[in-house]
Amino acid sequence: MASFIDSYYHLLRRVLTVLMGFLIFPVSLQIISRYTGIIPRYIWTEEVARFCFVWIIMIGAMIAVRDNSHFDVDLLPQPKTKRSQGKRNLIVHIAIAVLALFFSVYGVKFAQLGYIQNSEMSGINMISIYISFPLAGFTWLLFVAEKIAEDIRMMRNPGKGSPL
Amino acid sequence: MSAGEVSLILFGAFATLIALRVPVSFALGLACIPVFILDPRMTPIVLLQEMWKSYNAFILLAVPFFLLAANLMNASGITERLVGLARASVGHLPGGLGHINVMVSMLFAGISGSSTADAAGIGSLMIPAMKKQGYDTSFSVAITACSSVMGVIIPPSILMIVWGGLMSVSIGGLFLAGLVPGFLMAVFMMTTVFIYAKSRNYPIYQRASFKEFIQASGRAAFALVTPAIIVGGIIMGFFTPTEASVVAVIYSAILGGLIYRKIDFKGFRKVLYESASLASVSLFCIGTASAFGWLLAYYRVPQELVNLLAGFGTGPIATGFIIALAFLGIGMFIDAIPAIIILGTILLPLATKAGIHPIHFAIIGVISLAFGLVTPPYGLCLLISCSLGKIKMVHAIKDVGIILIPMFILLVLVILFPDMILFLPRWLAPNFL
Numbered sequence: 001m002a003s004f005i006d007s008y009y010h011l012l013r014r015v016l017t018v019l020m021g022f023l024i025f026p027v028s029l030q031i032i033s034r035y036t037g038i039i040p041r042y043i044w045t046e047e048v049a050r051f052c053f054v055w056i057i058m059i060g061a062m063i064a065v066r067d068n069s070h071f072d073v074d075l076l077p078q079p080k081t082k083r084s085q086g087k088r089n090l091i092v093h094i095a096i097a098v099l100a101l102f103f104s105v106y107g108v109k110f111a112q113l114g115y116i117q118n119s120e121m122s123g124i125n126m127i128s129i130y131i132s133f134p135l136a137g138f139t140w141l142l143f144v145a146e147k148i149a150e151d152i153r154m155m156r157n158p159g160k161g162s163p164l
Numbered sequence: 165m166s167a168g169e170v171s172l173i174l175f176g177a178f179a180t181l182i183a184l185r186v187p188v189s190f191a192l193g194l195a196c197i198p199v200f201i202l203d204p205r206m207t208p209i210v211l212l213q214e215m216w217k218s219y220n221a222f223i224l225l226a227v228p229f230f231l232l233a234a235n236l237m238n239a240s241g242i243t244e245r246l247v248g249l250a251r252a253s254v255g256h257l258p259g260g261l262g263h264i265n266v267m268v269s270m271l272f273a274g275i276s277g278s279s280t281a282d283a284a285g286i287g288s289l290m291i292p293a294m295k296k297q298g299y300d301t302s303f304s305v306a307i308t309a310c311s312s313v314m315g316v317i318i319p320p321s322i323l324m325i326v327w328g329g330l331m332s333v334s335i336g337g338l339f340l341a342g343l344v345p346g347f348l349m350a351v352f353m354m355t356t357v358f359i360y361a362k363s364r365n366y367p368i369y370q371r372a373s374f375k376e377f378i379q380a381s382g383r384a385a386f387a388l389v390t391p392a393i394i395v396g397g398i399i400m401g402f403f404t405p406t407e408a409s410v411v412a413v414i415y416s417a418i419l420g421g422l423i424y425r426k427i428d429f430k431g432f433r434k435v436l437y438e439s440a441s442l443a444s445v446s447l448f449c450i451g452t453a454s455a456f457g458w459l460l461a462y463y464r465v466p467q468e469l470v471n472l473l474a475g476f477g478t479g480p481i482a483t484g485f486i487i488a489l490a491f492l493g494i495g496m497f498i499d500a501i502p503a504i505i506i507l508g509t510i511l512l513p514l515a516t517k518a519g520i521h522p523i524h525f526a527i528i529g530v531i532s533l534a535f536g537l538v539t540p541p542y543g544l545c546l547l548i549s550c551s552l553g554k555i556k557m558v559h560a561i562k563d564v565g566i567i568l569i570p571m572f573i574l575l576v577l578v579i580l581f582p583d584m585i586l587f588l589p590r591w592l593a594p595n596f597l
Contacts, residue, residue: 020440027410054219060444070187095186110212
């Protein structure tokens, strides 16, 4: 299971890099067509760029849950023992799981709404973008389940596991 | 549900979750859920729709691009060239490296729109250099962190792009309005460095000859053209802000890859990934913050606040101070972008009612939020600088506090004298107002 999560995580990282590189093209095309006339003025460039951008945000947000890189605020004092550290992490991860569940359940309905719409300029079926929301929900659930297992291990076996 | 009840649920849940250390973006989304469930007129899918709407904005594409451009500039060694230029210009003043630090931040701010890229890029060069020359570590860390906030005040600025996109204010106008306070901030900080250097006997460099100055300028010339391309391009109407950000990316990629030859394909891929992941974490927060802000607006919380404060009959100056205090307060705890979305929507009617110009309102907000970048518990630039200087945040607090005093004076001046920031857009681009 761990190796599956690992390879999925690396796949997401690769897709994120490719999408970020790709994002440069439609916007560049827009400038080149306006100032040179070498290529026609495509009207789909803006829309494709926006859709690609939404995917970048959602995939970045998925990866950040596994990396623990979503911004949080340190207000309470650092826990002294591993057991209390585990407890505190568990609360955070359960909270993330609740929103992940929300995204999974309502995201599917949201994606279904997208299925009956096509985009205005490029005619792309909107499900291809809306689906990033439930996918984020499922992915978070997967990543956070791994973390919750780690938290429980930490609370049960305070001596073992990764150091603080 | 009444405006009061909704605010209580939203802010109460949000504050509790933040205190439990739930990430800010998730806390904002989770705080909305009870309202969607409790109110029978609501359907939970609106949360996702509001998020989608906020992401589906072409203007926001400028955020990852400006981050990417800044990271490319860092990777291509442009920061070192700017340090060379700053050394030749201000290195001979008492506290030479401190002045160099401030001036490089100012120059870098004209290239990048992000203070964190500024703190990371400049700090990794300047903090070790300052320590080696006998500057106190806490001072080196504090001046790096504080000067990096110019990144969001001097154009281009990611915060101004988000602000302009969200509240339909001209981004070109905001950029022009940020120039004067940004420059003044550099002058104020250099004065502080001067006083520090005199009282602590910090070292100086020998004055550079005119020839050395010209050489250093030549080495930095390609980098110095960037602000002219970006800001000039937007103001003259050649590009939209998003297009200007892509031009900045392409320009810095050519500089780093082909001219200075510091970035290879592998390096480029790494910078792409790092910029995308950092940008998406900030941008994801825009979505949940927008849903949160949408609920506040739906239950007419901003109007209630206006009615509440109208009883006190606050004029533009008092309102300006209220706005600044609100942004200073929230900026201590959360990232600047969600702060703009939540507080901006709440305070906009108040600012309009008091007759504050939208650009003035924005600049007060952005400068106040800039403080939040260096104040604990959530000061990203201070965190980055402290980790580069290998000290704990508490050890830098005192020096940060001292350096912030002139910045605070600047904020008061901006509130009291709106013409100080508005004259430049009025003069150069009246159509932006």
